[in-house]
Amino acid sequence: MNFIIDPISFIANWLMNLLLSLGLSPIVSNVIVKFIGAFLLGTFGFSLVIFTIWLERKLYARIQDRFGPNRVGPWGIFQTFPDMIKIFTKEYITPVGADKIVYNLAPIFSVSAVLLTWAVIPFAPTIVGTDLNVGVLYLMAVGSIGALGIILAGWSSNNKYSLLGAFRSVAQVVSYEVPMILALLIPVLLGQSMGVNSLVYAQDVWFIFLSPIAALIFFLSCLAETGRAPFDLLEAESELVAGYQTEYSGLKFGMFYVGEFLHAFTISALMATLFLGGWRGPWAEQVPILGVAWFFIKAFLVYFFVVLIRISMPRLRIDQMLNFNWKFLTPLALVLLIITAIVEKSFMVIAPSLNLMETAIPWVRAGLHLSVNLIIILITVQILKTHRVKEVQIVGKPRLVAVAPEPPASVIS
Amino acid sequence: MTVEQIIFLFVAAVTLIAGISVVTSRNLIHSALWLILTLSGIAVFYVLLNAGFFAVIQVVIYIGAIAILFIFAAMLTRRVMQDTGPQSNSNWWLGAVVALLFFAGITLILINWQGFATQAPMLTNTSGQLSQLGLALVSPDKYVLPFELASVLLVAGMIGAIFVAGDKKQ
Amino acid sequence: MIPLSWYLIFAALLFCIGIYGVLVRKNAIAILMGIELMLNAVNVNLIAFWRYRDPAGVAGQAFAIIVFAVAAAEVAVGLALIISIYRRRNSVVADDINLLKW
């Protein structure tokens, strides 16, 4: 294990020996090393954000056929630093009647939720935060904490609009959690384990090829989770000012901002690990660092795609978004889950009798799953077409004009 | 006093204080937050008890869903932002007395219970633990019935909640 | 090592705090929180018993899961009821909800 192949674990061992040599008990030293590792991971997360902010603004510009930030540093690389400084120096304004504790706690929650997911993502066969055997479950838990942060922010800022924004965003986040979890279950099912690292190991054939639909559902629901792209009603500029972030300013607002961007990159990282085989690549086993490289290439590829969607897609209405989730994604996810389970089970039963070559088995399995998924796609498309026709007719009907909508009593009395 | 015991005591203290503050805090939202703290404390306990799966489940279900529900409910059912007046009803001391009595009673019974001070046995194979649990939950001779009943209960709860709280206007 | 008694005492304490919460709090939602506390205390006990009495078996864990499910359902329905009561009676104080008497 030399430095080139696996620098991080090398450093980790070196540090461990250092501490032991200092005479600390193994447990304590182990704790310290783990602590340092966590610290490094956190800072790496934040530093990534700086880079991705610049990257995204550049991409926006290029897509919109303009240059984007190019004043500070070559190609505007250092543009994010003056932004950061600007935010840091902004004045802390806490609204009157705001619930102090909760008001300050909210941004911490939202950022911590995102950072916690990084603990589980494996960059390389040996480089991973903690290899929890319930890694996927951990991801779900952390996802829900994010929602909590939003509510508290919206509530504690003592402002009707922020509360309204909070409710809308929480509704969106919580409802999109369901299809995300269901989509997550499929790789777990295929990989026979809940540990993220073991999932990556199981991906001889990338899961995206086994069940493209699951990948699609996961990708879409994660987008909704982060509140970006077509689903960005959280702080839709044109409507509710900045949603739940209106009362925040200064560093607190920065925290939210960073949280959001980091979350965008995290979902692309997750997408990469779960469906694109994570650090799987030609020599990833032997050279862990190479695994890291593969991982980041895939992650940035998905991230590019996320940004692309964000730029090009128009914003969805809240009812369209919820209908899309509850009437399309969730049922599709459920059906998919059931069918893949059946296919998987039947394959395991039939496989021995087919006396295939040892190596061919995963490919046959992949082919089977792929074909099943294609069939499902065709059917859903067909259903959507018929539904589409009905939709047009309904919309076509003239609607009563100038009827004062009754104020919803349930929201705020 | 091993590290583990120190952690146990520390976390127990934190959870208990959070629990008491849940019960006594004046602001409903604050008590909800304290509740979240206690729940996470209990999640830590699960980790101490080598039940990692349960810790995560605790976080997902309680903190992720139930706490949020509480906060939602708190917000939906408040006339004015701040709660006013004493939060506990008149004969609170009777409640306190009963709680203490109960605590005393339970501890007494536990003390008399012979298995009270058993030490933690060594955990052998923890690897298959989770899958074993999963299998137990769906194998007919073990716990499939409660599992199915729980699912029925959840569906019923869902439908009930929607129906009861659903806005009848539209 | 931590003996089982500590967990049981801790669970009992948490349980009694829950009882106090239920008996004393005016606000219906606070009562529900109290109930949540009690349920969690039970869960701790269950897992503790599983860990200390029968780690090989799976009964404790299964029961804990069922308790999770029940707690979730209970909260959902409870809060739904409270919201509908609030909508009709404009008050969530337990004392006001006293119609169910002779």
Place this chain on the structure above:
Amino acid sequence: MSTELLAWLLPLPPLLVFFLIILLTNRHKALSHSIAVGAALLSWLGSMVIFFRAIQTEHLGLNPYTSAINWLPTGDTWLRIGVWIDPLSAATLFFVGWTVLMIFIYSVGYHNYGQPQGDHDKKGLQPYGATVADEHGHKHVVPSIEPMYARFFAFIGLFAFGMYTLVVSDNLLTLFVGWEIMGLCSYLLIGFWYQKPSARAAMIKAFLTTRVGDVFMLLGIAYLYSAVGSLSYSEIFKPETLNMLVATPAVGGFLGLSAAGMIGILLFIGTIGKSAQWPLHVWLPDAMEGPTPVSAMIHAATMVSAGVYMVIRMFPLLQAGSEHGQLTPVMTLMTVIGAFTAIFAATIAVAQNDIKRVLAYSTISQLGYMIAALGIGAYVAAAFHLITHAFFKALLFLGSGSVIHGVEHGVLHTGEHVDPQDMFNMGGLRKKMPITFWTFLIGGLALSGFPLVTAGFWSKDEILADAFGHGHWVVFVTLALAALLTAFYTGRQITLTFLGKPRTESANHAQETPWTMTLPLVVLAIFSIGIGWAGISESFPILGGIIPNFAHEFIGSTLAELPEVLPFNIWPLIVSLIVALGGLTTGWLVYRNQKVGEEDPLKIALGPLHTLLQNKYYFDELYDRIFVRPAYWMADTFTNQILDKGIIDGTLHFVARIASSVGGILRNYFDKPVVNGFGDFVGEGVKKVGQSIKVIQTGRVQQYLIMALILAFGAMFYFVFTLLQN
């Protein structure tokens, strides 16, 4: 067709007629009377065939035509019924056949068949008349047809069935059946015009009095059956059974009678009822309410003679135990009753004005004659008199019917309101109704015993001769007196109705009745004369030997040993001559020139005695006071008032009152205070307790929880400290 089978079939045609008319041909008058007369003809033909066959057979008495079948299972043996044709029944069949046929034909005319429907005739009342307009257009009233025409024929058909079964039967039971059917028919026919109250009273009176007699007769039959074990004649008249009966004392040791005596008396009482002898004679005069053919058939020819027939049939039983002519107690009783009834009825007949009532009483006295003859042992004479009497009495009744019919015709014609049956409204009908007059005259002479010519003379003379011969002086004298009175009232009747001048306008306009009524009269008249010659005793001075004494040989042979022929004695002959001619001439002399509205000379002569006779010795009033009023009293006051209302209702009311009072007491002193009280107490108690406990239910959930927890703690406390201790 063997005689036995013919005998079996004899009664059936009238029965069929009865059912046919009742059920089917009730509305068709012509059809009904034709099938009725046809049936009578059939039976008449059957009886004539049987009679002539019986005459040809030797010693019919010893071996009569008989056949019997098992009818009622009495334990392991069977009660056998069947037919029994011996000389007596053959002879009876002869006169029954003839009289029944004649009366059927007569009824057609009597009920004015062919006349128009009555204007306002109601069912159950005598047809009054119909106004008819002849070719000149002026109206005059004509007698109308009987509304219940077919019904009459049905009943007399049933009656004929009864009579034939009685005559033909070989045992006492079917005899009794025939007896009862005739009783029923007499009841129905007397009360034929049931709307008339007098007819209704008469029918009930007839039925009840005959019923009294029948009860005793039934007792006799029962006693006989229990003694002998069978009722058929062949069994009873065996010498050893007769001796056994004589030997065994009567059940109750009644007056020292033997069983045979007892049975005889009981059976004889039946005959007293049926043949209207002295104590039970009251119903026969009132029976005249019925239409005349009924009176003729039932109350002259057949039914009443049925009683005598039964006694003749039972003669061997009644005579059992009498050595060489000495009278058994039954025979003495018969003699007494017979003689007394003869004189008694004759005296009443003299004072009657109604033409039919005179004949009724004469029937009673003639029956008295026969019973007396049987009493003294003159078996053949009685039987012979029975036959002759049937003929001329039927003739007299039908004659009176046709007289009444004629006078009624006159009444309708003149519109006078006068009683067509009262002899004092008639007179001078000789010229108006010649056939009726001559036949009635023959009948009257036969009844009074006009010497040598009429049958009545020979039969009555026989009886007187026997009485004289056997030395029964008292009987001889009374019968002679009765004969005198009979001759007198017959003469009175004939002179009043036929001779002299018509006393009323309607009598003046009386017309002769149609042929259907006069033909039977002529036939019966022939028989009233002819039949007598069949019984002239050989020892009669001149005419003795010419015609063999058929009656004696034939009818006499029914008895085991032929009764000995009495030597001729001149005295009874002289007496009967004097009596017959004297009575007739006095009757004619007294009433020769009776004027309209004049008093009855006899009334003047007898004065109070006459009123006594007119009112039939007040027997009706006597019976009314002895039997009828007590019966009513018994029914109304005693059973109804005292027994029913007083005792039964009384007790019931008493019990009811007690029950209600007890109920009241219970209600007020036990039910209300205790039971209701308890119920209320419980109810109120629960409410109060509920009230007090209500406080607990505050509606606040938390308080409930506290209470529950405290209780739980209590339980836990108990558990901890007690159970764990030990």
